Amino acid sequence: KLKPGNFEPFPKNPHIAQIFTQMGRSEALGTGVQNVFKYNKIYSKTDKNIFREDDIFTTSVPLGEFLGTNEPLNEPLNYRLKQILKHINANNSIAIAELSNFCEVGRETIKRDIKKLKELKIIERIGSDKTGYWKIL
Incomplete structure (x- = not known):
């Protein structure tokens, strides 16, 4: 199972990754996986992450039940x-x-x-x- 501690990051295209890092347009390798784990706990209130790596890398973050939006009690007049x-x-x-x-x-x-x-x-x-x-x- 993929976790930040046992994850060995590698760029699919090291030359492009190096250029973007030098330009300041990308973070260090592997920070995306760390961020998914970090923010998943905050937004979905669970540790369940689904990662897939085929031609492209995808992750699914369960968001739980949709609670709807707050509607104003008194509709304001324009x-x-x-x-x-x-x-x-x-x-x-x-x-x-x-x-x-x-x-x-x-x-x-x-x-x-x-x-x-x-x-x-x-x-x-x-x-x-x-x-x-x-x-x-």
């Missing part, structure tokens, strides 16, 4: 969404066309933003599109 809320607060009967002009984006973009604010339960529309008004929750 600048434009905050601007929309500011304008709605100033004029609760503001039209999408006016919001589009204030924010300097197209109407469809404002409609998507309004939909997002509704889904986040930040605003709701009371009444019809023509005679209704916005309510900030």
